[in-house]
Amino acid sequence: MAYRDEKLREEKVFKDPVHRYIHVRDRVIWDLIGAREFQRLRRIKQLGTTFLTFHGAEHSRFNHSLGVYEIVRRILTNFEGRSNWNPEERLLCLAAALLHDLGHGPFSHSFEKVFKLDHEDFTKAIILGDTEINQILQRVEPKFPEKVAEVINKTYHDKLVVSLISSQIDADRMDYLQRDAYFTGVSYGHFDMERILRVMRPLDDQVVIKQSGMHAVEDYIMSRYQMYWQVYFHPVSRSAEVILSKILHRVKHLHNQHYRFKQEPKHFLSFFAGDVTLTDYINLDETIVMYYFQAWIDEDDVILSDLCRRFTNRKLFQYVEFNPKQQIKESIELFQLFEAINLDPDYYLVVDSSSDLPYDFYRPGEEGERLPIYLLTPQDELQELSRASDIVESISGKKRTDHKLYYPADLIEALPDDQPEKARIKALLGLE
Amino acid sequence: MLLNHARLVRFFIDANSIVGRKKLQKMIYILKKLNLPFDEKFAFHFYGPYSEELTLRIEELCNLGFISEEKQDKGHYLQYQYTVTDAGLSFLEQAPDDLPLCKDEIELLKAQSSRFLELVSTMLFFDDLALEEVEKKVHEVKASVNYSDADIKEAWHFIDQLKEGRVH
Numbered sequence: 358m359a360y361r362d363e364k365l366r367e368e369k370v371f372k373d374p375v376h377r378y379i380h381v382r383d384r385v386i387w388d389l390i391g392a393r394e395f396q397r398l399r400r401i402k403q404l405g406t407t408f409l410t411f412h413g414a415e416h417s418r419f420n421h422s423l424g425v426y427e428i429v430r431r432i433l434t435n436f437e438g439r440s441n442w443n444p445e446e447r448l449l450c451l452a453a454a455l456l457h458d459l460g461h462g463p464f465s466h467s468f469e470k471v472f473k474l475d476h477e478d479f480t481k482a483i484i485l486g487d488t489e490i491n492q493i494l495q496r497v498e499p500k501f502p503e504k505v506a507e508v509i510n511k512t513y514h515d516k517l518v519v520s521l522i523s524s525q526i527d528a529d530r531m532d533y534l535q536r537d538a539y540f541t542g543v544s545y546g547h548f549d550m551e552r553i554l555r556v557m558r559p560l561d562d563q564v565v566i567k568q569s570g571m572h573a574v575e576d577y578i579m580s581r582y583q584m585y586w587q588v589y590f591h592p593v594s595r596s597a598e599v600i601l602s603k604i605l606h607r608v609k610h611l612h613n614q615h616y617r618f619k620q621e622p623k624h625f626l627s628f629f630a631g632d633v634t635l636t637d638y639i640n641l642d643e644t645i646v647m648y649y650f651q652a653w654i655d656e657d658d659v660i661l662s663d664l665c666r667r668f669t670n671r672k673l674f675q676y677v678e679f680n681p682k683q684q685i686k687e688s689i690e691l692f693q694l695f696e697a698i699n700l701d702p703d704y705y706l707v708v709d710s711s712s713d714l715p716y717d718f719y720r721p722g723e724e725g726e727r728l729p730i731y732l733l734t735p736q737d738e739l740q741e742l743s744r745a746s747d748i749v750e751s752i753s754g755k756k757r758t759d760h761k762l763y764y765p766a767d768l769i770e771a772l773p774d775d776q777p778e779k780a781r782i783k784a785l786l787g788l789e
Numbered sequence: 790m791l792l793n794h795a796r797l798v799r800f801f802i803d804a805n806s807i808v809g810r811k812k813l814q815k816m817i818y819i820l821k822k823l824n825l826p827f828d829e830k831f832a833f834h835f836y837g838p839y840s841e842e843l844t845l846r847i848e849e850l851c852n853l854g855f856i857s858e859e860k861q862d863k864g865h866y867l868q869y870q871y872t873v874t875d876a877g878l879s880f881l882e883q884a885p886d887d888l889p890l891c892k893d894e895i896e897l898l899k900a901q902s903s904r905f906l907e908l909v910s911t912m913l914f915f916d917d918l919a920l921e922e923v924e925k926k927v928h929e930v931k932a933s934v935n936y937s938d939a940d941i942k943e944a945w946h947f948i949d950q951l952k953e954g955r956v957h
Contacts, residue, residue, distance in 0.1 A: 469830075477832065511833040512915075514929040562933075681791055682853045682876055685883045688790060708790055712845035720844070728835040758849040 361385060361448055361497045371423060375536050379427040385497055386426070386451055392489040393639075394459060398422055400642035404537060405464050406597035407588065409671050411541035418458050424532035429454035429521055431554055432528065432564075441559040446518050449501075452494065453508035453522050457529060459483050459490065463643040466714065467602040471609065472628045479638055481506045486635050516562035524564065525719060525730050526553070526574065534580050537588060545583035548576040558733060565739060568732045575748045578719045582752050585718070592761055595709050596673040599763050603704045604650065604664045611658055620652035660704055667765075675766035677786055678759075679708055687785050688762065694778045694785075700768060711759045719743070719753045762786075793828050795886035797846060798855055801873040802881070803892045804899055808870045813847070814839055815906035816898045822913045823951060825891055833930075837911040847871070855880050893954055901947070908936050909944045 363384035371379040381387050389395055398419040407414040429450050436442040460479030462468050469475060483490055484506045494502040507513040511523050521528055531550055538546025556570030566574055588594075608622055612629050622629075624645055627637045653665040667673060679688070688708070695702040721743040722729035730742040743750040764786060772779040783789050800817070807813045818838040821827040829843040850856040855877035859870045898906065911931060915923045924941055 470828075475830065512926065512930055514932075516835065680853075681794070681880065681884075682855070685790075685880060689883065692790070710791070710794075710846075710849060712793075712842055712849050727839060756845070756848045756852075758845070758852045760849075 361501075373420070373424065373427070375424055375532070375539055376427050379423050380430065383448065383451065385448060385493065386455060388493045389452065389455055389490060390423070392493060394483050394488050394490045395419070395422070395456070397639060397642060398458065398461070400644050401461050401463060401465075402643060403533065404541075404588075405466060405594075406601060407537075407541065407591070407594045409597045409673070410591050410593040411543070411588065413540045413542050414537070416536060416540045418461050421533055421536055422455055422458050424536055425457060425522070425528045426451060426455040428528035428531055428550070428554070432521060432557060435554055435557065436559055439559055441517070441561060443515075446515065448497065449504055449508060450518055450521055452497075452501075452505050453518075454528055456480070456484060456490065456505060457509050457522055460638075462638060463641055463646045464601055467598055467605060468628075471602055471605040472633070473631070474628075474633065477510065479635070480509055482635050483639070484509075488635070488639075517559055517564065520562075520564050520728075524728060526557075526564070526566070526577065530581065531577070534577070534584055537584060538580075541588050543584075543587055545587055546580045548580050549573045550577075553577060560733065560739075563728065563731070565731045565733045566742075568734050568740070568745070571732055571742070571746055574730060574732075574742060575746050578742075578749050578752065582718065586757075590711060590714055590759070592676055593673060595714065595761065596676060596763055597668065597671075598714070599674060599707045599709055600664055600668050603707070604653075604661065604668060607658070607661045607664060607704060608653070611661060616658060618653075619656055620649060622649060624649070660701060664704065672767070674705075674707070674763040676709075676761040676763045679762040681708075681760060691762075691782065691785050694782050698772060698776065698778050698782075700765075705765055705768070707763045709761050709763060711757075718756060719749060721753050791884050792886065794846060794850060794855070795881055795884045796827060796888045797850060798873060798877045798881050799886040799888045800895065801856055801871060801877070804895050806870055806872040807899070808868060809903050810844075810869050811836060812899075812903040812906060813871065814843060815903060815910040816895070817843055818910045819898060819906065819913060819951070820891060820894060822910075822916070823891075823894060825889065825894075826887065833914055837907045837931075838914050850877070853880075894951060897951065897954070904934070905940070905944070905947075907931075907934070908940060909947055912941075912944055912948065 364382050365384055365387055369381045369387060373379050381390070399417050401418045402408060403416050403418050403421045404414045433447055433450060437444065460476040460481070460483055462474070462476060462479065465476050484494065484502050485491060491502050494505055504513065508518055508522060511519050513519050523529060531553070534546045535550065552570060552573040556567040556573070557564050558567060608625065609629050612622060624641050627633045650665045650669050653661050654669060656662045691706060692702045695706050720727045720729065721741055731739040732742060732745055734740055743753045769779065769782055801807065807816070815837065817827050817829065818831050818840070821831070829840040829846065831838040831840040847856065851858045854874055857872050857874050861868045861870060908927065908931070911927055912923055915926045918926060927936060927941060
């Protein structure tokens, strides 16, 4: 029997708190899960710094990847025998679902920003490079790794296949919303996924939703909206993210200044140089990063030591709301005051905006920006979701945006009361 | 402080005004591919390279009143026009940007249709592939838009023109 069609003698199941069971019957999928590069995802947290706000949020990208695979498996079971669906694409969909986050690095968001990297490039590199994953995919057929990479990169010719993994209602979002809600313990993020899966239909080059399922989709859109403001963009998690990114900036700066580290940042050297190899990338995970942060607490550089202590011991920055239109002069004055008290504002006075953590709200696809969610009417006509749903229309119009100014309240409070800058800083930050 | 916002405000000043969200997305992507310092992350979507980060940042600039967004009803679709405001100009005086001079490139891009910019940006997205492979890929991923060989030839010429402009 060809490797692509090979089945395990007995179905394997993973217990899962969100989907109850994850079912694996294909030998290829079982082998991919066992590959070194996939196992690495156990050491990358799904929600980065969110565990510092919601202590349960310790789940990994491994959990999520299995979840996305399981949702796609269920969708495809529902698609079996339907027109518009090519069953030959089944294994490709399952493999792409499982591997879609393979290139995520430790604390992805900050690492990507500071070192100008893109996890999607590394997903592609792992799939096409000299890796265990690549060897397994090659056994299916020589072109299979390329096809999987194209689906994940959203450049595969069959858009229907792409839309299962990446569209405005896809398996990725359906898993992470429920999984993140479960592990953070919040009551948002729940919706009737079984109902959505039952009303999904393949149509030409996209997945559409039977009109009768509109209310289940409304719930899903509302979950996305609430999870963004309540979990993903939580100001405390953002504070941790700000500190994390400043640690990376600081350590890079010190390296460029030939600072003599007590704990040499060996795992980071190629990141500083901008020539990260696949091996370096795969070798760096969150356990390694946290080891360095702990060690750097003992460095002589005061800024690096302080930032690492803050991140490790959760001594985060405080924040105030910031309106760049009305407060830009005040922020410039604050910048100067921080310099005057020898608190480097590049590290200790940080504006963070909602666009710094992009999260895709539902977009009705005006002017061909993004493909929207379409409802399939009983007359076989397509209707864009926000045109049919008042609820969706109300949250897909003008968006709430937000800017915050982060600062170390403890260091300001520790200034002597007779230091002239202290009162002015506190007044500008609204601390009096 | 707010450097990425300041760069976009500078872009709108240089462009005077931009009509169409798709056009705006493709223009910024192409400028980024010309190594201009736009930090917004792009990924391939149904209509070519698209950045959610850029969309959000534009929304922030509109909410702050630095950019005005006017909605025009074109009958079967809506079109958006973006123009910098006095508040935007004042913001830039206090929060300077570092966008290098690229008014010529912006003018050149602005004069094109969004359909053509979709093609150009898609071709640039595949710039790690060989020439023939890029064209094959465009026909594959843009089958519904039906670009002709003449369109693609024109796009290559346009890309050369843009790159040459940046070199000199």
